[in-house]
Amino acid sequence: MALDLILRNACIGAAEPQIVDIAVAGGRIVDIASGIAAEAPEEDIDGRLVVAGFVETHIHLDKSCILDRCKSQRGTLAEAIAEVAAAKRAFSEEDIYQRARSTLERAILQGTMRMRTHVEVDPRIGLKGFSAIRRLKQEYAWAIDVEICVFPQEGLLNDPGTEELLVAACEQGADLIGGCPYTDSDPHGQIARIFAMARQFDRDIDFHLDFDIDPSRMDLEEVCRCTKAAGWGGRVTVGHVTKLSAIRPERFAAIATRLADTGVAVTVLPATDLFLMGRDHDHDVPRGVAAAHRLLDHGVVCSIASNNVLNPFTPFGDCSLIRMANLYANVAQIGRPSELASCLDMVTALPAKLMNLRNYGIAIGNPADFVVLDCTDRAGAVAEIVRPLFGMKNGRRTFVCPPARLLRGE
Numbered sequence: 404m405a406l407d408l409i410l411r412n413a414c415i416g417a418a419e420p421q422i423v424d425i426a427v428a429g430g431r432i433v434d435i436a437s438g439i440a441a442e443a444p445e446e447d448i449d450g451r452l453v454v455a456g457f458v459e460t461h462i463h464l465d466k467s468c469i470l471d472r473c474k475s476q477r478g479t480l481a482e483a484i485a486e487v488a489a490a491k492r493a494f495s496e497e498d499i500y501q502r503a504r505s506t507l508e509r510a511i512l513q514g515t516m517r518m519r520t521h522v523e524v525d526p527r528i529g530l531k532g533f534s535a536i537r538r539l540k541q542e543y544a545w546a547i548d549v550e551i552c553v554f555p556q557e558g559l560l561n562d563p564g565t566e567e568l569l570v571a572a573c574e575q576g577a578d579l580i581g582g583c584p585y586t587d588s589d590p591h592g593q594i595a596r597i598f599a600m601a602r603q604f605d606r607d608i609d610f611h612l613d614f615d616i617d618p619s620r621m622d623l624e625e626v627c628r629c630t631k632a633a634g635w636g637g638r639v640t641v642g643h644v645t646k647l648s649a650i651r652p653e654r655f656a657a658i659a660t661r662l663a664d665t666g667v668a669v670t671v672l673p674a675t676d677l678f679l680m681g682r683d684h685d686h687d688v689p690r691g692v693a694a695a696h697r698l699l700d701h702g703v704v705c706s707i708a709s710n711n712v713l714n715p716f717t718p719f720g721d722c723s724l725i726r727m728a729n730l731y732a733n734v735a736q737i738g739r740p741s742e743l744a745s746c747l748d749m750v751t752a753l754p755a756k757l758m759n760l761r762n763y764g765i766a767i768g769n770p771a772d773f774v775v776l777d778c779t780d781r782a783g784a785v786a787e788i789v790r791p792l793f794g795m796k797n798g799r800r801t802f803v804c805p806p807a808r809l810l811r812g813e
Protein backbone atom coordinates (compact mmCIF):
# COMPACT_ATOMS: atom_id res chain seq x y z
CA MET A 404 0.00 0.00 0.00
CA ALA A 405 1.31 3.47 -0.85
CA LEU A 406 1.89 5.48 2.29
CA ASP A 407 0.98 9.15 2.52
CA LEU A 408 3.30 9.91 5.42
CA ILE A 409 5.69 8.36 7.91
CA LEU A 410 5.95 10.27 11.15
CA ARG A 411 9.42 9.28 12.40
CA ASN A 412 10.52 9.02 16.03
CA ALA A 413 7.25 9.81 17.76
CA CYS A 414 6.96 9.30 21.50
CA ILE A 415 3.70 7.48 22.26
CA GLY A 416 2.30 5.27 25.01
CA ALA A 417 1.03 6.09 28.47
CA ALA A 418 2.36 3.49 30.90
CA GLU A 419 5.50 2.72 28.91
CA PRO A 420 6.56 5.50 26.55
CA GLN A 421 8.18 4.28 23.36
CA ILE A 422 9.72 5.89 20.30
CA VAL A 423 8.10 4.62 17.11
CA ASP A 424 7.38 5.48 13.50
CA ILE A 425 3.73 5.96 12.53
CA ALA A 426 2.65 5.22 8.97
CA VAL A 427 -0.39 6.95 7.49
CA ALA A 428 -2.36 6.00 4.40
CA GLY A 429 -5.83 6.97 3.29
CA GLY A 430 -6.34 9.10 6.37
CA ARG A 431 -5.72 6.22 8.77
CA ILE A 432 -2.88 4.84 10.84
CA VAL A 433 -1.74 1.71 9.02
CA ASP A 434 1.42 0.81 10.93
CA ILE A 435 3.21 1.61 14.17
CA ALA A 436 6.71 0.21 14.56
CA SER A 437 10.29 1.24 14.99
CA GLY A 438 12.24 1.83 11.79
CA ILE A 439 9.44 1.39 9.25
CA ALA A 440 11.19 0.73 5.92
CA ALA A 441 9.14 2.27 3.13
CA GLU A 442 9.28 5.03 0.56
CA ALA A 443 6.97 7.84 1.59
CA PRO A 444 7.00 11.49 2.56
CA GLU A 445 8.51 11.66 6.05
CA GLU A 446 8.61 13.98 9.01
CA ASP A 447 11.08 13.32 11.81
CA ILE A 448 9.78 14.72 15.08
CA ASP A 449 12.87 13.74 17.05
CA GLY A 450 11.28 11.93 20.00
CA ARG A 451 8.56 14.49 20.65
CA LEU A 452 5.34 13.49 22.35
CA VAL A 453 2.35 12.70 20.13
CA VAL A 454 -1.24 12.59 21.39
CA ALA A 455 -4.35 11.78 19.40
CA GLY A 456 -5.65 15.34 19.75
CA PHE A 457 -7.06 16.99 22.87
CA VAL A 458 -10.62 16.17 23.84
CA GLU A 459 -12.84 18.96 25.19
CA THR A 460 -15.90 17.54 26.93
CA HIS A 461 -17.50 20.74 28.14
CA ILE A 462 -17.44 24.13 26.44
CA HIS A 463 -20.13 26.69 25.65
CA LEU A 464 -19.37 27.98 22.17
CA ASP A 465 -22.74 29.76 21.91
CA LYS A 466 -22.14 32.16 24.78
CA SER A 467 -18.39 32.71 24.37
CA CYS A 468 -16.85 36.14 23.78
CA ILE A 469 -19.60 38.37 25.20
CA LEU A 470 -17.69 40.23 27.93
CA ASP A 471 -18.25 43.54 26.18
CA ARG A 472 -22.02 43.09 26.51
CA CYS A 473 -22.09 42.23 30.22
CA LYS A 474 -21.37 44.15 33.38
CA SER A 475 -20.68 41.66 36.12
CA GLN A 476 -19.87 43.13 39.51
CA ARG A 477 -20.07 40.37 42.10
CA GLY A 478 -18.67 37.43 40.15
CA THR A 479 -21.24 34.95 41.45
CA LEU A 480 -22.91 32.11 39.58
CA ALA A 481 -26.35 33.73 39.94
CA GLU A 482 -25.04 36.97 38.46
CA ALA A 483 -23.36 35.16 35.56
CA ILE A 484 -26.58 33.32 34.69
CA ALA A 485 -28.59 36.56 34.91
CA GLU A 486 -26.09 38.55 32.84
CA VAL A 487 -25.97 35.95 30.08
CA ALA A 488 -29.76 35.51 30.15
CA ALA A 489 -30.09 39.27 29.53
CA ALA A 490 -27.43 39.37 26.80
CA LYS A 491 -28.89 36.28 25.15
CA ARG A 492 -32.08 38.14 24.24
CA ALA A 493 -30.12 40.09 21.63
CA PHE A 494 -28.32 37.06 20.15
CA SER A 495 -29.02 36.31 16.50
CA GLU A 496 -28.04 33.10 14.80
CA GLU A 497 -25.38 34.96 12.81
CA ASP A 498 -23.97 36.59 15.93
CA ILE A 499 -23.73 33.22 17.69
CA TYR A 500 -22.16 31.71 14.59
CA GLN A 501 -19.45 34.39 14.36
CA ARG A 502 -18.46 34.25 18.05
CA ALA A 503 -18.60 30.47 18.22
CA ARG A 504 -16.52 30.20 15.08
CA SER A 505 -13.70 32.28 16.51
CA THR A 506 -13.73 30.18 19.71
CA LEU A 507 -13.82 26.94 17.73
CA GLU A 508 -10.90 28.03 15.56
CA ARG A 509 -8.94 28.92 18.65
CA ALA A 510 -9.59 25.46 20.10
CA ILE A 511 -8.42 23.83 16.85
CA LEU A 512 -5.21 25.88 16.99
CA GLN A 513 -4.65 24.59 20.53
CA GLY A 514 -4.81 20.98 19.31
CA THR A 515 -8.40 20.11 20.26
CA MET A 516 -9.82 17.53 17.84
CA ARG A 517 -12.93 16.26 19.62
CA MET A 518 -15.41 18.48 21.39
CA ARG A 519 -18.71 18.31 23.23
CA THR A 520 -20.29 21.73 23.23
CA HIS A 521 -23.26 22.61 25.40
CA VAL A 522 -25.90 24.75 23.69
CA GLU A 523 -28.69 26.62 25.46
CA VAL A 524 -32.26 26.02 24.39
CA ASP A 525 -35.28 27.87 25.79
CA PRO A 526 -38.26 29.89 24.49
CA ARG A 527 -36.23 33.15 24.33
CA ILE A 528 -33.28 31.86 22.29
CA GLY A 529 -35.24 29.08 20.59
CA LEU A 530 -33.05 26.94 18.36
CA LYS A 531 -30.83 29.81 17.15
CA GLY A 532 -27.80 28.56 19.07
CA PHE A 533 -28.39 25.00 18.02
CA SER A 534 -28.70 25.98 14.34
CA ALA A 535 -25.55 28.11 14.43
CA ILE A 536 -23.45 25.41 16.11
CA ARG A 537 -24.81 22.72 13.81
CA ARG A 538 -23.53 24.75 10.83
CA LEU A 539 -20.10 24.99 12.44
CA LYS A 540 -20.08 21.28 13.23
CA GLN A 541 -20.40 20.55 9.52
CA GLU A 542 -18.10 23.28 8.25
CA TYR A 543 -15.23 22.36 10.58
CA ALA A 544 -15.50 18.58 10.39
CA TRP A 545 -12.17 18.60 8.50
CA ALA A 546 -10.45 19.68 11.72
CA ILE A 547 -12.59 18.68 14.69
CA ASP A 548 -15.44 16.33 15.59
CA VAL A 549 -18.07 18.35 17.44
CA GLU A 550 -21.00 16.89 19.32
CA ILE A 551 -23.86 19.10 20.44
CA CYS A 552 -25.44 18.77 23.87
CA VAL A 553 -28.63 20.84 24.10
CA PHE A 554 -29.66 21.85 27.60
CA PRO A 555 -31.99 24.14 29.57
CA GLN A 556 -29.62 26.59 31.31
CA GLU A 557 -32.50 28.56 32.86
CA GLY A 558 -34.54 25.57 34.01
CA LEU A 559 -36.96 23.11 32.46
CA LEU A 560 -40.08 22.56 34.57
CA ASN A 561 -40.21 26.27 35.45
CA ASP A 562 -39.84 27.33 31.81
CA PRO A 563 -42.80 26.19 29.68
CA GLY A 564 -41.93 25.54 26.06
CA THR A 565 -38.36 24.47 26.79
CA GLU A 566 -39.01 20.75 26.71
CA GLU A 567 -40.66 20.98 23.29
CA LEU A 568 -37.58 22.81 21.99
CA LEU A 569 -35.23 20.18 23.44
CA VAL A 570 -37.30 17.50 21.73
CA ALA A 571 -37.20 19.46 18.45
CA ALA A 572 -33.40 19.76 18.73
CA CYS A 573 -33.11 16.00 19.29
CA GLU A 574 -35.29 15.39 16.26
CA GLN A 575 -32.99 17.69 14.26
CA GLY A 576 -29.82 15.88 15.24
CA ALA A 577 -28.66 17.08 18.67
CA ASP A 578 -26.17 14.46 19.82
CA LEU A 579 -26.83 14.64 23.56
CA ILE A 580 -29.23 16.02 26.07
CA GLY A 581 -28.01 18.04 29.03
CA GLY A 582 -29.49 19.26 32.26
CA CYS A 583 -29.05 22.00 34.81
CA PRO A 584 -31.13 20.96 37.84
CA TYR A 585 -29.82 23.72 40.11
CA THR A 586 -31.67 26.40 38.13
CA ASP A 587 -34.92 24.44 38.11
CA SER A 588 -37.85 24.96 40.47
CA ASP A 589 -37.92 21.15 40.76
CA PRO A 590 -34.38 19.74 40.39
CA HIS A 591 -35.39 16.08 40.71
CA GLY A 592 -38.31 16.64 38.37
CA GLN A 593 -35.88 17.99 35.79
CA ILE A 594 -33.54 15.02 36.23
CA ALA A 595 -36.48 12.68 35.63
CA ARG A 596 -37.55 14.53 32.47
CA ILE A 597 -33.99 14.56 31.08
CA PHE A 598 -33.69 10.81 31.59
CA ALA A 599 -37.07 10.30 29.93
CA MET A 600 -35.98 12.29 26.86
CA ALA A 601 -32.61 10.52 26.76
CA ARG A 602 -34.38 7.17 26.69
CA GLN A 603 -36.87 8.37 24.09
CA PHE A 604 -34.11 9.52 21.72
CA ASP A 605 -31.38 7.10 22.83
CA ARG A 606 -28.99 9.91 23.80
CA ASP A 607 -26.20 10.19 26.37
CA ILE A 608 -26.68 12.76 29.14
CA ASP A 609 -24.45 15.52 30.51
CA PHE A 610 -25.64 17.45 33.58
CA HIS A 611 -24.40 20.67 35.12
CA LEU A 612 -24.62 19.53 38.72
CA ASP A 613 -24.12 20.40 42.37
CA PHE A 614 -22.53 23.71 41.51
CA ASP A 615 -21.86 25.37 44.86
CA ILE A 616 -19.85 24.47 47.92
CA ASP A 617 -22.69 23.67 50.34
CA PRO A 618 -22.64 19.89 50.68
CA SER A 619 -25.75 19.66 52.86
CA ARG A 620 -27.89 18.92 49.81
CA MET A 621 -26.64 17.13 46.67
CA ASP A 622 -28.38 15.97 43.48
CA LEU A 623 -25.61 13.50 42.68
CA GLU A 624 -27.30 10.59 44.42
CA GLU A 625 -30.49 11.16 42.44
CA VAL A 626 -28.52 11.17 39.17
CA CYS A 627 -26.82 7.90 40.19
CA ARG A 628 -30.17 6.38 41.12
CA CYS A 629 -31.76 7.36 37.78
CA THR A 630 -28.68 6.19 35.86
CA LYS A 631 -28.96 2.76 37.43
CA ALA A 632 -32.73 2.60 36.95
CA ALA A 633 -32.45 3.54 33.26
CA GLY A 634 -29.51 1.22 32.60
CA TRP A 635 -27.58 4.31 31.44
CA GLY A 636 -24.22 3.45 33.09
CA GLY A 637 -21.31 4.77 30.99
CA ARG A 638 -23.62 7.29 29.29
CA VAL A 639 -24.00 9.95 31.98
CA THR A 640 -21.61 12.77 32.88
CA VAL A 641 -21.86 15.37 35.60
CA GLY A 642 -19.98 18.66 35.35
CA HIS A 643 -18.66 20.96 38.10
CA VAL A 644 -19.84 18.97 41.19
CA THR A 645 -17.96 21.56 43.22
CA LYS A 646 -19.78 20.35 46.34
CA LEU A 647 -17.32 17.43 46.25
CA SER A 648 -14.60 19.89 47.22
CA ALA A 649 -16.41 20.62 50.48
CA ILE A 650 -16.82 17.14 51.99
CA ARG A 651 -14.62 15.00 54.19
CA PRO A 652 -12.53 12.15 52.77
CA GLU A 653 -14.82 9.36 54.04
CA ARG A 654 -17.92 10.78 52.35
CA PHE A 655 -15.89 11.63 49.27
CA ALA A 656 -14.68 8.02 49.02
CA ALA A 657 -18.21 6.66 49.38
CA ILE A 658 -19.52 8.96 46.63
CA ALA A 659 -16.55 8.14 44.37
CA THR A 660 -17.24 4.43 44.74
CA ARG A 661 -20.90 5.04 43.93
CA LEU A 662 -20.00 7.03 40.80
CA ALA A 663 -17.59 4.35 39.60
CA ASP A 664 -20.05 1.54 40.28
CA THR A 665 -22.90 3.37 38.54
CA GLY A 666 -20.85 4.50 35.54
CA VAL A 667 -21.31 8.24 36.05
CA ALA A 668 -18.35 10.30 34.77
CA VAL A 669 -17.21 13.66 36.14
CA THR A 670 -15.92 16.77 34.38
CA VAL A 671 -14.14 19.42 36.42
CA LEU A 672 -14.03 22.94 35.07
CA PRO A 673 -11.27 24.59 37.05
CA ALA A 674 -11.28 28.03 35.43
CA THR A 675 -14.98 28.59 36.08
CA ASP A 676 -15.09 26.83 39.43
CA LEU A 677 -12.17 28.90 40.74
CA PHE A 678 -13.70 32.11 39.43
CA LEU A 679 -17.27 31.68 40.72
CA MET A 680 -17.00 29.69 43.94
CA GLY A 681 -16.53 31.06 47.44
CA ARG A 682 -17.61 34.60 46.61
CA ASP A 683 -19.17 35.06 50.05
CA HIS A 684 -15.75 34.65 51.70
CA ASP A 685 -13.59 37.73 52.15
CA HIS A 686 -10.48 35.75 53.10
CA ASP A 687 -9.31 32.14 52.95
CA VAL A 688 -11.49 31.74 49.88
CA PRO A 689 -12.35 28.07 49.21
CA ARG A 690 -11.09 26.90 45.84
CA GLY A 691 -14.18 24.84 45.01
CA VAL A 692 -12.58 22.45 42.51
CA ALA A 693 -13.54 18.77 42.84
CA ALA A 694 -10.54 16.46 43.31
CA ALA A 695 -10.72 14.65 39.98
CA HIS A 696 -7.38 12.89 40.50
CA ARG A 697 -8.76 11.30 43.67
CA LEU A 698 -11.91 10.23 41.82
CA LEU A 699 -9.61 8.54 39.29
CA ASP A 700 -8.14 6.47 42.12
CA HIS A 701 -11.64 5.05 42.69
CA GLY A 702 -12.12 4.22 39.02
CA VAL A 703 -14.31 7.20 38.07
CA VAL A 704 -13.87 8.43 34.48
CA CYS A 705 -12.90 12.10 34.73
CA SER A 706 -12.09 14.93 32.36
CA ILE A 707 -10.79 18.46 32.77
CA ALA A 708 -12.50 20.96 30.49
CA SER A 709 -12.70 24.67 29.62
CA ASN A 710 -16.41 25.45 30.10
CA ASN A 711 -16.58 29.14 29.31
CA VAL A 712 -14.41 31.53 27.36
CA LEU A 713 -14.59 35.30 27.86
CA ASN A 714 -18.01 35.62 29.46
CA PRO A 715 -19.36 36.33 32.97
CA PHE A 716 -18.85 32.69 34.02
CA THR A 717 -15.16 32.84 33.11
CA PRO A 718 -13.68 36.13 31.88
CA PHE A 719 -10.56 34.30 30.69
CA GLY A 720 -9.68 31.78 28.10
CA ASP A 721 -7.47 30.70 25.27
CA CYS A 722 -9.17 27.30 24.68
CA SER A 723 -5.94 25.52 25.66
CA LEU A 724 -6.65 22.21 27.35
CA ILE A 725 -3.01 21.71 28.25
CA ARG A 726 -3.19 25.00 30.14
CA MET A 727 -6.38 23.81 31.82
CA ALA A 728 -4.64 20.58 32.88
CA ASN A 729 -1.82 22.67 34.33
CA LEU A 730 -4.28 24.95 36.15
CA TYR A 731 -5.95 21.89 37.65
CA ALA A 732 -2.62 20.36 38.69
CA ASN A 733 -1.59 23.62 40.32
CA VAL A 734 -4.79 24.15 42.29
CA ALA A 735 -5.00 20.43 43.23
CA GLN A 736 -1.41 20.58 44.51
CA ILE A 737 -0.23 17.92 42.08
CA GLY A 738 3.50 17.68 41.43
CA ARG A 739 4.48 14.03 41.17
CA PRO A 740 5.26 13.03 37.57
CA SER A 741 2.73 10.16 37.53
CA GLU A 742 -0.04 12.45 38.74
CA LEU A 743 0.94 15.19 36.28
CA ALA A 744 0.75 12.57 33.53
CA SER A 745 -2.73 11.62 34.71
CA CYS A 746 -3.73 15.27 34.23
CA LEU A 747 -2.73 14.84 30.57
CA ASP A 748 -4.93 11.74 30.47
CA MET A 749 -7.84 13.91 31.68
CA VAL A 750 -7.65 16.05 28.52
CA THR A 751 -6.97 13.17 26.10
CA ALA A 752 -7.79 9.48 26.63
CA LEU A 753 -10.17 9.81 29.60
CA PRO A 754 -12.49 12.38 28.00
CA ALA A 755 -12.47 10.19 24.88
CA LYS A 756 -13.73 7.39 27.08
CA LEU A 757 -16.26 9.71 28.72
CA MET A 758 -17.61 10.61 25.27
CA ASN A 759 -17.67 6.94 24.24
CA LEU A 760 -15.42 7.66 21.26
CA ARG A 761 -14.59 4.34 19.69
CA ASN A 762 -11.86 5.40 17.27
CA TYR A 763 -9.67 7.60 19.45
CA GLY A 764 -6.00 6.94 20.09
CA ILE A 765 -2.70 6.26 18.36
CA ALA A 766 -3.49 2.75 17.15
CA ILE A 767 -3.49 0.89 13.85
CA GLY A 768 -6.82 1.31 12.09
CA ASN A 769 -7.76 4.53 13.85
CA PRO A 770 -8.04 7.86 12.01
CA ALA A 771 -4.65 9.53 11.61
CA ASP A 772 -5.40 12.22 14.20
CA PHE A 773 -2.24 13.58 15.84
CA VAL A 774 -1.03 16.53 17.77
CA VAL A 775 2.73 16.81 18.12
CA LEU A 776 3.75 18.52 21.35
CA ASP A 777 7.04 20.33 21.85
CA CYS A 778 8.23 18.05 24.66
CA THR A 779 9.36 14.48 25.18
CA ASP A 780 7.39 13.37 28.23
CA ARG A 781 3.85 13.46 29.54
CA ALA A 782 4.45 15.04 32.92
CA GLY A 783 6.53 17.76 31.29
CA ALA A 784 3.72 18.54 28.86
CA VAL A 785 1.48 19.50 31.78
CA ALA A 786 4.15 21.09 33.97
CA GLU A 787 5.42 23.34 31.19
CA ILE A 788 2.12 23.98 29.35
CA VAL A 789 3.88 22.97 26.14
CA ARG A 790 2.65 24.22 22.80
CA PRO A 791 1.38 21.97 20.07
CA LEU A 792 3.65 22.23 17.02
CA PHE A 793 1.21 20.90 14.45
CA GLY A 794 -1.85 18.74 14.12
CA MET A 795 -3.27 16.27 11.62
CA LYS A 796 -6.86 15.13 11.33
CA ASN A 797 -7.66 12.12 9.16
CA GLY A 798 -4.13 12.36 7.77
CA ARG A 799 -4.42 16.01 6.73
CA ARG A 800 -2.61 18.86 8.40
CA THR A 801 -5.06 21.11 10.19
CA PHE A 802 -2.77 23.67 11.85
CA VAL A 803 0.84 24.59 12.41
CA CYS A 804 2.27 26.52 15.30
CA PRO A 805 6.01 26.97 14.77
CA PRO A 806 8.07 27.26 17.95
CA ALA A 807 9.08 30.72 19.11
CA ARG A 808 12.77 31.42 18.66
CA LEU A 809 15.22 34.01 19.80
CA LEU A 810 16.68 36.38 17.25
CA ARG A 811 20.05 36.95 18.89
CA GLY A 812 22.07 39.15 16.56
CA GLU A 813 19.88 38.47 13.51
Ligand SMILES: [Zn+2]
Nearest residue numbers: 461521611710
Ligand atom coordinates in the same frame (compact mmCIF):
# COMPACT_ATOMS: atom_id res chain seq x y z
ZN1 LIG B 1 -21.08 24.47 31.49
